[in-house]
Amino acid sequence: MDTNQYLEIFLEESEEHIESLNENLLQLEKNPEDSHIVDEIFRSAHTLKGMAATMGFENMTKLTHKMEDVFQEIRSNSLKVSSNLMDVLFKCMDALSSMIGKISQSGNDSYDIDNLIKLLENGNSNEEIAVTNNSEESKAYASNEVNLYEKDIIEKAASQGYKTYSIEVVIDKNCVMKSARAFIVFNTLDNLGDIIDSKPSVEDIEDEKFDDRFTVHLISKHDKDFVKSKLTAISEIMEVNIEEILYSKEIKDNKNFEKAANINNDDQIKHSKTNKSVRVDIERLDNLMNLVSELIIIKTRLEGLESNEKKS
Numbered sequence: 001m002d003t004n005q006y007l008e009i010f011l012e013e014s015e016e017h018i019e020s021l022n023e024n025l026l027q028l029e030k031n032p033e034d035s036h037i038v039d040e041i042f043r044s045a046h047t048l049k050g051m052a053a054t055m056g057f058e059n060m061t062k063l064t065h066k067m068e069d070v071f072q073e074i075r076s077n078s079l080k081v082s083s084n085l086m087d088v089l090f091k092c093m094d095a096l097s098s099m100i101g102k103i104s105q106s107g108n109d110s111y112d113i114d115n116l117i118k119l120l121e122n123g124n125s126n127e128e129i130a131v132t133n134n135s136e137e138s139k140a141y142a143s144n145e146v147n148l149y150e151k152d153i154i155e156k157a158a159s160q161g162y163k164t165y166s167i168e169v170v171i172d173k174n175c176v177m178k179s180a181r182a183f184i185v186f187n188t189l190d191n192l193g194d195i196i197d198s199k200p201s202v203e204d205i206e207d208e209k210f211d212d213r214f215t216v217h218l219i220s221k222h223d224k225d226f227v228k229s230k231l232t233a234i235s236e237i238m239e240v241n242i243e244e245i246l247y248s249k250e251i252k253d254n255k256n257f258e259k260a261a262n263i264n265n266d267d268q269i270k271h272s273k274t275n276k277s278v279r280v281d282i283e284r285l286d287n288l289m290n291l292v293s294e295l296i297i298i299k300t301r302l303e304g305l306e307s308n309e310k311k312s
Helices: 004-030 035-055 058-075 083-106 114-122 135-144 148-159 178-192 202-206 224-232 249-253 266-271 282-311
Strands: 163-171 193-199 213-220 237-244
Touching: 004 035, 004 083, 035 058, 058 083, 058 114, 083 114, 148 163, 148 213, 163 178, 163 224, 178 193, 178 202, 178 213, 178 224, 224 237
Parallel strands: none
Antiparallel strands: 163 213, 163 237, 193 213
């Protein structure tokens, strides 16, 4: 079976399933007894396994199959969700993201999954999880929830003097049009560097499928205080929390990262295939801004009418 013609579809759908898995794992970490979330994760892992098997990617198939087994055990109440198990599952997500990156670049899913398989088999024990030198080097970035695919971008950017920030933006709960306010934030950040990821997704932010906050990962040459000052100057932004995602020399020296493509100049950073900057649909934004303008006009008219009534 010639699978080359289906590769692009496989990559797109796999990225969607991995994003769904990541989001559901974060929810499971907060609600370990939620069977609905467990079912969702099981279905995503099962689908991803089937897709990988069809395309002939053995490492991806084996890892997702083992993840599927783990969640089947959780569904049958023979295994409990623990902090150790969650750590292992997030390491698996890093590995899957890395595999997708390698498949996109070289067409193979080469990855040492043996240790991850063992960790999955022992992930619910009380013993401390051993850290190896492949997917587990993500420890340097763990608090920022970035995957190995993003780490490649961070490594390349750091070699050119760029910094990477995890930025949480909190919008006023009384804001009438959160998506319009989010657009201004994205536009401001886009002028300061490159956005490589957002949580929730751009589509959900456009559709206002978020509460009062969202997080973006930004690559920029500007310092943290400067970026924060630009964001806090935007009206209806109540809070901005910025944490630099530190680059680890240990990761740079690791052989698993030596094959990463080099970035030689600023233009390549902005247009690298792996650095798909977040862009918000222009037509939607135009509509949003037109609505904002109309609201301002209506507000001004109402204030004028109120003033005239008081005078009379």
